[in-house]
Structures are given as structure tokens and as C-alpha cells.
Amino acid sequence: MAKKLWGGRFSKKTDPLLEEFSSSLDVDKELALYDVAGSCFHVSVLKEANLISAAEYRAMYGGLKQIFQAIKSGTFKVDESSEDIHSDIQNKLEKKIGTAALKLHAARSRNDQIVFDVKFYCKESCAEAGLLAIDLLERIQGVIDKSEDLILPGYTHLQHAQSISLKNYFSAYLEMLARDAERLKNLAVSIRPSLGSGALAGTNIDADKYAKAIKNVCKQLGLVYDKHIFAVENSVDNVSDRDFVIEALSALAIIGMHLSRLCEDLIIWSTKEFGFIELDDAFCTGSSLMPQKKNPDSLELIRGNTGKLYGNLMSVLTMMKGLPLTYNRDMQLDKEPLFSSFKIIKDELKILAKLIPTIKFNKAAIEKQLEDESLYATDLAHYLVEKGIAFKDAHTIIGNLVRFSLKNNIAIKKMSDEELAQFSKYLNQGVIKKIFDPVYSVKSKKSVKPRKLK
Ligand code: ARG
Secondary structure (H helix, E strand, O other): OOOOOOOOOOOOOOOHHHHHHHOOHHHHHHHHHHHHHHHHHHHHHHHHOOOOOHHHHHHHHHHHHHHHHHHHHOOOOOOOOOOOHHHHHHHHHHHHHHHHHHHOOOOOOHHHHHHHHHHHHHHHHHHHHHHHHHHHHHHHHHHHHHOOOOEEEEEEOOEEEEEEEHHHHHHHHHHHHHHHHHHHHHHHHHOOOEEOOOOOOOOOOOHHHHHHHHHHHHHHHOOOHHHOOEEOOOHHHHHHOOHHHHHHHHHHHHHHHHHHHHHHHHHHHOOOOOOOEEOOHHHOEOOOOOOOOOEOHHHHHHHHHHHHHHHHHHHHHHHHOOOOOOOOHHHHHHHHHHHHHHHHHHHHHHHHHHHHHHOEEOHHHHHHHHOOHHHHHHHHHHHHHHOOOOHHHHHHHHHHHHHHHHHOOOOHHHOOHHHHHOOOOOOOHHHHHHHOOHHHHHHOOOOOOOOOOO
16 A cells, blocks of 8 residues: 555554545546646745755755656556555655655645646646637538538428528537637636645745745746746635536536537438438448448437536536535545546547548438428518518418418429419419529528638
């Protein structure tokens, strides 16, 4: 069993069951880099506060830098018997530099270490995921640009509603992704990894020394973080707060919901019944029994993952409910859902960015659906409005016309002018031909201006 960061007041060893039950190393090892970075700031604070000598500082800083490099290069291996990543790094530093490392934990607690690490991780991950959302947005814009003239049947209640340009339709996903990227960017800016909370009450070191140390370390490491790492303002709130986790999980759940809707559209469009698109083989899988099958598994998994994303959000919201201030061990359980949601969303954004440009539209199947006269009923009602008929009356007139067409199994386009005139004197085949046209229908929607987002 690796050395613990506590133990003096205990007369017995921890029960092995609790040892295993309470260990967080398996999850929080993901935070190794942030934890070492936090320690680099902390030793600099200790030096500013004259709590360590210049030689001790050099030894500690040098040792931490080596650990930092090992993590970056992938050669860092955790000791599985450590209680958590904080203990593991402390033990590694002790092995590297000896007794000087024993001074590292002055004026800090794992309570402020963990929130620093998670905030730092969350800040970077939000920025990264935001960039991936923008990348997907650009790929979708590419598809729109390539198929600018394509018109599709649009649906409400999954029933034919009105014809719509692909540009107008797909731009909805651009808007969603732009909001997602903005949400993540704002979140990244708002998260404040802070030093100096101690366990909860603050430390005996002057706030100015924290600010000075942060500046120094950023300069030395060539980091741009001097405007992103802070001396703590409210230590009680800092160690108690997991709002930023909940906000990140919420932003990720919303992205997951958006992506699930995009995937559902693509799944439906790729069915034999619709046949609007063909998905690339590289993003589909087959059946072990039915040789003909090509299934949109990638899209289904993205749709399915939404359950996990919502579950992760709910689990942290519920875990935080009613917790007394300040830190409680319950809060250790925030990381698994947080890491899981970031991984899911990053993977999904990357997969879709590859999949979307490979979609092939089947124009013949789409045009066949555009022949459905019901798609133009609203346009026809509006034509009557332009002739001065009240919309409610126009709605009834066209409703009657559609009912007559369905009941007698005769297409409106095939009716005589006399038949049409029975419904309204303004109706004749010349008008029908002009209005029952997808290009005319789309062009007549003058209120919409789908934005180009990239
Ligand atoms: N592993 C803990 C967490 O993730 C941090 C350790 C704090 N433990 C403690 N007993 N104060 O929240």
C-alpha cells in the first residue's frame, strides 16, 4: 500500500474494503497534469512566503517539472495502491528529491487541490470541445455550400409539411452548434482555478504572495495562464463549489441532445422508405445474420449516448443537493460523470465531422417526395390571402380541396379548371402549376435568411 497523506491520528490500518471503495485514483489520474501544475504554483507560493529555502524550492520545482514531462510524454505510471492522484504525485516527488518534498503540503489541502485540478481540467476541456463544435459546424456548412440548390420535404410531426431548402434546414444545426460553441467558450472564460483556500478557511500566506507566485510560474513555464489562474477570493465557496461541473455537464447534455436530433434525421433519411441519403460504409456496420444489412450504428450510438449525458448531469446535481458546506467526500463522485461526458462529446463531434462530408444525397428519391401536393397546400392558401380572402376562409377552402382530392383519388394537378373554380374563383390550373413547384415555394419564403456561420 502506497504512503498516505494522513495517518498520524489513526491507530489502525484502513479496512481493505474501504481502501478499495474510497480510492479515486482510477478516475482522478486523468488530472495528473493539472495536479502537478497546481503544485508548481504552490511551491512558488511557499517560496514567496519564506516557508521553503531557495534550495528546497529548486529541488521541488525541478522534481515536479520532471514529473510534468513524464506525464506529457506518456511515461508516467501511477502506483495503483495510491489513494488518489494527489498522494501519488506527492509520493513520486518524495522518491525523486527526498525530504524536501515533505514540505510541499504546507498551507494546502486536497480539498483545494482537487477543485483547482477539476477547474483547470474543465476550463481546458470546454475550450477544446468548443473548437470541435466549430469544426463540425464548418463541415456542415461545407455540405450546405455543395448542395446549395437542394430542396427537401420538410416535416412537422414527421408528416409532410412544406418544402424547404437544404440550406435553410441544415442551417438550423449550424445555429445549434454555434450556440453550443459559445456556451462552452463562455464557460471556459468564467471558470476560475484558484489557489489559497486551504482546507476551507484560507491559509496563513498573504494573498499578494499568491498573485506574485502565479505570475512568476506562468512566466517561467511560458504559460498564458496568468489571467486564468487566481488567488482565491472566497475559500469556503471555492472548496464547496461544483457549479462549474454542473454547468459543463449541462452544456454537454445540450450538445448531445442537438447531435441526437441531427443523427435521428440522418437515420430516418437513410431508411429504404425515405432513401434521401446514402451513408458511407466507413460509418456503418453489418448484421451477423442478415447479409444485406447496412446499419447506421455510429448515428445510433450518438443518439443513445444522450441518455448517459443526461444521467451524468442528473447524478452530479443530485449528489450536490443538500450537501453542507464545505467539502464532503461525496464530491469525489463528480469526476467520473464529468470525464465521461467530455469524452462522449469530443468523440461524437470528431466522428460527425468525418461522417457528414461523406453523405450522398439521392436527388431522385427526394424529388419523388416533392411531388406530394400536400407540401404546397399552405402556399395555395396564402395565394388566396393575397387575393383578399381572410386566412381562416382560405384555410377552409384549401382544406376542402385537399379532402375532395383524397376522397375522389384525383390529384389537384389533374382537376379541371371548372372543378377548381367550385372551391374558389381564383383557382385554376395555371395557378396550381405555378404554386405546386418546390423552387417557387422555397423562393417565396422571403422572411428567412439562413446565416453563413463560417
Ligand atoms: N479524492 C477527493 C476528491 O476527488 C479529494 C480528496 C479530498 N479528501 C479528503 N478527505 N479531504 O474529491
